[in-house]
């Protein structure tokens with residue numbers, strides 16, 4: 001009997017897992033002992049971190065995309081046919097086109113999505129760069145912007161913990177290069193009582209903000225935006241005026257997770273070391289959609305995916321799990337348009353970022369290209 | 380009886396216990412509670428500070444062997 005592996009979600013996590021399994025289970029796939037099927041929402045794969053550069057015109061849009069089929073190993077049966085119901089009890093997934101896929105092993109990798117619609121006035125009043133349409137609009141807004149009050153507003157939960165700081169530094173440098181910095185006042189808002197979730201990053205960011213005259217408002221969780229009055233108000237009852245509002249909207253998990261009753265907010269209850277869904281022994285969860293209290297980042301998805309590849313392979317070949325996920329996360333932090341640093345940590349090792357350098361910035365730029373090797377499972 | 384959801388944020392460096400609480404409290408009904416488990420001693424101060432600012436309510440703070448349990452009720 002063919003063992004059927006079904007992967008829901010063809011983003012970073014799903015793609016790395018599919019390609020990694022194809023490499024590890026090559027001979028089993030060849031003689032049809034194993035099959036790998038992936039369900040996605042689109043035939044294009046987007047390199048999301050590249051969106052950070054779109055508002056500044058520093059990346060061409062076509063560089064963000066590849067055909068999903070060209071990124072996937074040819075052994076993967078890939079369908080652009082979103083899952084509409086994940087039925088864990090009966091080991092079946094129903095799709096938009098009316099198909100039903102049964103599975104022996106399921107991987108849920110449906111990511112997270114932007115919920116600017118969850119905050120009154122945010123969709124109309126704010127700009128964001130976390131999706132392509134938003135990044136394009138933000139680019140137009142920056143082109144037209146001649147100075148004024150800029151608010152960079154961060155909401156929880158959100159993916160990529162460092163992008164909010166990066167965009168703030170990059171905006172400042174952009175205004176400087178445009179010759180309008182003296183007409184701009186930048187205020188950064190953050191949900192908790194410091195400038196970043198990671199304590200050492202917050203300690204490093206504070207003097208950097210102070211020296212660059214970037215203001216900040218901590219303990220700021222957005223309640224509403226008034227696009228007509230150009231104000232943003234927090235649950236903590238602070239109101240700020242803005243001429244340009246750049247937001248990192250709050251996120252939720254995918255609709256299918258909610259519709260299948262798998263987890264509040266679309267976050268799937270996940271064992272932090274095995275990455276198994278709840279009490280199951282054949283449903284793995286990977287990437288942004290887990291409810292593990294850990295950064296929602298590509299690197300998290302990548303390290304989790306590596307663990308799942310080993311465990312699924314081992315389960316199929318030897319009937320046992322191979323290893324545990326140690327909570328590893330690695331992030332580059334762009335500290336301006338020409339310098340960067342990095343930070344890593346896991347469940348037991350706290351983060352400790354080094355001093356920024358131009359070299360690390362170049363490495364991040366190089367990673368923007370190397371990503372495609374990583375998604376193919378070659379890096 | 381209010382419903383209570385527990386978030387185990389022990390050993391969570393990023394986004395950390397308070398950010399987990401902020402995300403979790405959005406998902407419960409007004410009047411329900413979130414219990415947050417944190418091994419970061421800063422949480423015993425940070426969380427009540429934020430709860431006071433945003434006008435929710437701290438129902439209990441308990442120091443256990445190697446972590447804190449802080450229960451917060453959503454008030455609005």
Ligand SMILES: Cc1cc2nc3c(=O)[nH]c(=O)nc-3n(C[C@H](O)[C@H](O)[C@H](O)COP(=O)(O)OP(=O)(O)OC[C@H]3O[C@@H](n4cnc5c(N)ncnc54)[C@H](O)[C@@H]3O)c2cc1C
Pocket residue numbers: 008009010011012013014039040041042048049050051052081082083084109110111112129130131159160163254255256286287288289296297298299300301330331332
């Ligand atoms: C601007 C920006 C900058 C970033 N920078 C970094 C960075 O520097 N470093 C870093 O580590 N991370 C970064 N990230 C975060 C990173 O891109 C994500 O954390 C990562 O993509 C998560 O992988 P994932 O597979 O869980 O989710 P995704 O890559 O988002 O993939 C989820 C996939 O599931 C699909 N899906 C959803 N619902 C269904 C359904 N019903 N059926 C089938 N498929 C479905 C979606 O369409 C999507 O393709 C950044 C993100 C953004 C937006």
